[in-house]
Amino acid sequence: WTDPAGNVIPSNELEVSEPGTYTLEILNTNTGCSAVDEMVITNDGQTAPEVAIATPSPITCTNTFATLTSTVTPNGGTYQYLWSVVGGGGNIIGPTDQAVTQVNAAGIYQVSVTDTNNGCFDIVEVTVVTDTIAPVANASNPTPALVITCATPSVTMGGDGTSVGADYTYQWTTVANSGATLPTPNNIFLAEATSAGSYILTVRDVTNGCLSRDTAVITADTISPVIPNVMAEKITCDVTSVTLDASATTPNTGITILWTGTNGAPSPTDQLITTATVAGTYTLTVRNNTNGCETSKDVEVGINQDPPTISIATPPLFSCAFPSVVVNASATGPVANFSSITWSTQDGGTITPPSGALSITVSAPGTYELTVVRADNGCTATGSATVSPANDTPVADAGPDFNIDCGEMTVLDGSGSTAGNYQWTNISGGAAPNPATAQNPAIDAPGTYRLLVTNPANNCMDADTVVVTLVNTLGNANAGPDQDLCGDMTTLNANLPAGATGLWTSVSSAVIATPDQGTTDVTNLRNGSTTFVWTLSAPGCVNYSADTVIVVSSGKPEANNDVLNIGADTRSGSVNVTSNEVLTGITNFEATLLGTPSFGVIDSFANNTLYFSVGIGAEGSAELTYQICNLDCPGQCDTAIIVINVEDDGKEPELPNTITPNGDGMNEALVFDVLLSNPAEEFPNNELIVFNRWGDIVYQAKPYTNNWQGTNSDGEELPHGTYYYILRLNIGNREIIRGDVTIVK
Structure with a gap:
């Protein structure tokens, strides 16, 4: 069929609702022939209603339903309405038989309007859409975590992906009792939080009224470091520096440390343990590098450097009637207050006691010096007292020290002494003063001279010394280099x-x-x-x-003979050949073996020690020569002999039964302990004969030296298997050994 509008409808039957010419074409699909006819449909004069539906508003989060309004032309007629859903998905919540109804779901809706006067009708459709897509609310990104610290007192909330633009509004609120403080302002997307707690972001789409919420949890890390109370010693004369130990500070890692001081900073300034050398107030500031929180604490370093005050009573005069005088400094303080009390003199006599007491006895006039050290701070003070002689006490003055040349004649000067009897002596080196009783005697040699002055009226005496030093103009002795x-x-x-x-x-x-x-x-x-x-x-x-x-x-070493005894119960021994050598002044030496012993095995020679062993059944003596040399002096060598004595163990030597001549260095040859463990002269004519299993001689050696490695007499390798041997040690004494040996390769 073809309708008046030119639309082709493939169907045998056609229902029409419009007047016009309708054309039918029938095609024979077998022959390809067709026939065409027309039908004209006319209007009987009745008019069908025309229906229109106003475009409905979409369904949103605030508008949960849509109103469908239909209008009919011509207006004023009597019409019957029927609303329905086309397809699936829609939902009519209003009346279905009225011109206006309501729906609450998206879908395609149609209304059929029939003119009840003529039965003509019209059907129209309308599509209802929904707009309920909620915006995206992200109160914070998962990383980095939002943490309020001393270094960061506020953090910015508002995460990636949140819906932004003019169509959205934002509102921040707090969760009750979470500790959160409402941000200011709180109606922007990126808001500042100044306290820990839970914050809720609400995002609303103003076009559809839909909203979303998300919560940001803000934590706080505002714990400051804890510095312990630091106690410090005082600065004293003994203690010139004190340790300030704040190592118990928590945390003690991941922190920045700074020491300052009123009189200068301690050293180091960036460690918890530091050293102060002056008194004052020191401040330790510790900053937690993770959260920026700081704590400061002061440490007082005191000082105690007051010296002791010495007080010495005026001593009495020294005279022959009083041959000792008490010097009393007890007013200085209790002895226990001082760690050291010492007395000294340059021109006085004997001091008793010279230390440990504040009151002493002296045996001669002179100036006596007291030095005390306070026990509590180590500070020192020095004072002195002069013990003067009485008028009847002589004074000896030998004059100042002086120099003389070789052979020079000079005089000693006692003119500074008081009157009396003089006696000069040489107490160290020098020559006898001449005359010894003169005030100014002659001398011609260096030395130490003593002047003794005696008051003949009361026999009181005083003494003084003078040192005369030789001036060497010839030059000092030089014996040359070592x-x-x-x-x-x-x-x-x-x-x-x-x-x-x-x-x-x-x-x-x-x-x-x-x-x-x-x-x-x-x-x-x-x-x-x-x-x-x-x-x-x-x-x-x-x-x-x-x-x-x-x-x-460092010359020639002196080597001495050594003895190594091997008993019956032990088949090995060792001897250090340098233990009895004379090596005075020789530190770099070497011992070397010269030759081999007549029997036995040298296991090793290391660190100047010979390690030697013999087999079962061995006995006898052997000698081994060695040489010891001074390596620092080429050619400086000496030789000696090691005498090896082996005791008979009463056993027969073991016989070998297998050799493995494969080049691995183990069990390569047929070795007889009786030949190895006895001197060569014991069996000078020994002979070895080897047979195969058919009795043929395959190898023969005289003398045999323990060296057969599974070859025939021409040196060719024999096949592995069992062979038989005869070892003739001493035929005259019937010393013959027979046995078999297997070659394994």
Whole structure:
């Protein structure tokens, strides 16, 4: 069918509602032939109603239903209405037989309007949509966590993905009793939280009234470090620095530390334990690097550096009637207050006791000095008291110390002494003053001289000393540099200034060729250190200067024979060949074995020790020569002998039965302990004969030296298997060993 509008409708029957010409075409699909006819439909003069539905508002979160309003033309007729849902999904909540109804779900709705006067009708459809999509509310991002700290007193809330734009409104509220404080302002998307707690973000879409909520939980980390009370010692004369220990601070990691002080900072300034060297107030500030919270605490460092106050009573006069005088400083304080009490004098007599007491007894006039140290702070003070002589006490003054040259004649000066009897003596070196009873006697040599002055009226005495020092114009002795040498002789080289004589001496067995010459040969040196002294003299100055030279000789070592005894119960032993050597002055040496013993096995020779073993049934003696050399002196060597004595164990030597000549270094050859453990001269004509299983001789050796490795007499390898041998040790004594051996490869 083709309708008046030109629409093709493939159907055998056609229901029409409009006038016009309708064309029918029938096609024979077998032949391809067709036939066409037309039908004209006319209107009987009745008019169908025309229906229109106003476009409804969408269903939203605030408008939960939509009103569908239909209008009919012509107006004023009598119409019958029927509302229905096209397809699925819609829902009519209003009347279905009225011009206006209500729906609460999206869908396609149609209304059929029939003119009750002529039965004509019209059907129209309308689509209702919903707009209930809620906005996105994200109060905070999952990372980083929102934490209020001392360094960050506020945090910004509002997470990624939240709906933004002019169509949305925002509202922040708090959860009751969570500790949260309402942000200001609270109607913006990104709001500032200043306290920990729970905050609710409400986002509303103003176009559809839909809203969403999300909660942000803000935490707080505002705990400040805890600094313990720090106690400090006082600065004293003994304690010049004190430790400030705040190591118990919590936390003690992840923190920044700063010490300051009223009189300068301690050192270091950035550690919990620091050192202060001056008194004052020190402030420790600790900052938690995680949250920026800080705590400060003061530490007082006191000072106690007051010195003691010395008070010494005026001592009485010293006289012959009172040969000792008490010097009393008890007013200085109790003895227990002081850690040290010491007395000294430069020109006085004996002090009793010289320490530990504040009251002392002295045996001569002079100035006495007291030094005390406070026990509580280590501070020191010094005071002095002078003990003066009475008028009848003589005063000896030997004059100031002075110098003289070799051979110079000079006089001692006692003119500063009081009148009386004089007696000079030389108490150290020098020569006898002449005359010894004169006030100013003559001397011609250096030394220490003593003047004793006696008051003949009461026999009171006083003494003084003077030191006379030699001025050396010739030059000091120089024995030359110390020597290290190989051998037992050397040459000494010393200086010999003009006008002086010299002499070489030594308390040793060394022979000095020309002792009075600066350069001389020396022989018969022993290993080790030898000291030589070169002494210079001049007219009037005997032995005025001396110097020493040390000669270290490292010559030939002295080797001594050693003995190694191996008993019947032990088949091995060791001996250190250097334990009895004479190695004086030799520290770098080496011992070496020369040759091998006539029997037995040298297991090793290490650290100058021989490790030696023999097999079962071995006995006898052997000798082994060794050499010991001084490595610092080429050619300086000596030799000695190790005597090895092996006791008979009363057993027969073990016989071998297998060899494995495969090149691994183990069990390669046929070894007989009887040959290994006995001297070679014990069996000089021994002979080994080896047979195969058919009795053919495959190997023969005379003498046999424990070296058969499974070959025939031509050196060719024999196949593995069992072979038979005869070892003729001493045919005359019927010493013959028979056995079998298996070659395994």
